Amino acid sequence: MAKVAVITGASRGLGEVLAQFLAGQGYALVLTARHAEALEKVAHSLASYNIPVKTVVGDVADAAHRRAVVDAAQSLGDLSVLVNNASDLGVSPLLPLAEYPLETLERVFKINVVAPLALAQTALPALKANGGLVVNLSSDAAKGGYPGWGGYGLTKAALDLVSLTLANELRDAGVSVVSVDPGDMRTVMHQDAFPGEDITDRPLPDVTVPFWAWLFGQDRATVSGGRYAAQAESWEAANATV
C-alpha cells in the first residue's frame, strides 16, 4: 500500500511547496482547499512526480469535508502524514485586539485551532496504524505579541499547545506531532496582512524546502513535541540523543 500524505490549504503558497516536496518523496497525496480551480492546477503540476493525487474541495471547518478528506486518503493507501497548513489570517488589514471583531475571532479560532485538531482526531486511527506524523503550521505571531497580530497569533499559540499536548498524549500510540513556524514568506496571506505594501523582500515559500527535507528525514519519535523554525540557522530534534 502507498504511504499517503494529506495537506490542507494546498492550493497555493506553502501548501503547494509541501505538495511538491512530499510528491517528490513518493507520497500519494490528498490535497484540499476551498478553491477548486487553484487546487486542480496544483494537482496537475505534480504529474511529473508520477504519484496518485486526489483533490477534495471544501472548508476544513466542515466536519463532513474532513471525513471526506480522510476517506480519500484511506482509499489511496496508508495515511501517514497530516499537514495542517490551511489557516485564516482574520481581518485584513490587521486590527488591534482592542478593536478586534469577536465573531471574526471565533471563525479564525475555528479554522486555525479546532479544525486541525478535528482533522487529527478523524485521522487518528489511521495515524496510529501507520506511525503517523502530524505537522501543524504555526507562526512567530504565536509568541511575539506583535501589535495587530493578536487575533491570528493567539490561535497559533493555541495550536502550538494542541501540538505539544497531542505529542505527549500520543507518544505511546506511536503518533508524532510537531509545530512548525515557517517564518516570513512572500505569500498571499502575508500580502493580506500588509495590503498594498511591498513584500518582495520576503523569500518565496520554497525557502522552507531544506527544512522539510530535514524534518521528514528524522526519526519521527525524535522530533515529536518540538516546535521548529523552518528558516532557522540550525535544527535540532526535540528528543535527539547527544
Place this chain on the structure above:
Amino acid sequence: MRRSELIFERPLDLQATQPAEVRGVSRDQARLMVSSERGHAHTRFTELAHFLRPGDLVVVNDSATLPASLPAHHSDLGVFVVSMATDFGNGTWLLEPRWSTSQPGPLPITAGMAITIGDLPTRLIAQYPGLPRLWFAQVDGDVRAAMNRVGSPIRYGYMQESQALSTYQTVFAAVPGSAEMPSAAYPFTQRVVDSLRDNGVGIAAITLHTGVSSLEVETDVVEEHPLYPEPYHVTVKAARMVNTAKREGRRVIAIGTTVVRALETAWNGHEIEPSRGFTRVYIHPQRGVNVVDGLITGLHDPVTSHLAMLYTIAGQSTIREAYQEAVREGYLWHEFGDSHLILPADRRELPDIKWIEQTA
C-alpha cells in the same frame, strides 16, 4: 559586507594539484603561515606546536570522507555524475548533478524527473532555494553500499588524477559522512598530534559532515549568500572540554571552518550545549564569533563565504595582509595545499627559530 570586499588576486598556478602522498612527502611538510598581532611568519606544519601554548584546546572534526561521487544515468541525458552532498535521512539526499568531474552543471533536469544513481532509482524532488545547482532527491536503496561499489571521492578539475579514498581521510577521521574531506586537518600527522600533546595542548573532537564546496558568493550583500545545512554533533565530552577551557581562560583553536560552525551552533549564549542536528550557521563580521580564539585552515578562494568567517575571527585587514603574503610566498591553495594558523589576539613575539622566515 559587500561582495567586493571578498575579492583578491590569486594566481591560478598557486594550487596543489596532487596530494602529499603522490608528491612523495609527508603531509606535515605543508607550509604553515602564522598570522598574529605580531605579523605573519612562515614555517612548516611540523612546527605547529611551537606556536601553541600549554593549555590551548585544539578542536578537530572527526568526520571521515565518503566516496561520494557516483555515476548517474537518465534516458535522455545519458551518463553524468552526481556528488552526494548530504544525507538528510529516509532516502532524501542533497546532491549536485554534474556533466563530469571537471565539468559542472547545470544539467537540463526538472523536478519530478527519474534518474538512476549507481543502480538506484532516484526521483528529483526540488532545487535547493537560491542554489540551483543543488537538488534534493529521493533515492530508493542503500546509498552507502552503492558508494562502496561504484563511488569515488569527489574530485574537481584542478586535481591531476583520481586518488584512493584513504588520501582523503584526515588523521582524525572516525565517523564517515563527509562529501568532501574536512581538509584543514589534512597536514596533521601522528607526529604533529604527539608534539601537541607533549606540549600540553588538549584535543577535542566534534563531528560535522561537509557537503560539496560552496561556490562564489553571487549576492552583492555577502550576508545574503545562502548556505545549506550540514549535519553536526557536539558530544557531552566535547562540550565539557570546550566549556572548561573557556572558563579557565584557555584558548580554543578550531581546526577548520567546519569546527567553527559546529561550535558556534552549539553556543547557547553562555556555554556550549551538547547537541546534534543540522546547521547552516553563517559566520560573518555582523554576527561575530563567541567560542573560538583561533583557527587553522587552508587558503580560501576569492569571493567565498569562508573569507567572511576569517574576517570575523581576525579582521579584514589582517586576512588581506596574510593573503598578500601567501601569494607573494607562493603558498598553494585547495584541499592538499598549504595551511594557515590564525591567532588574532596573540601578542607574543613569534618564536625566534631559524627556519622561520619572518616578513612583517
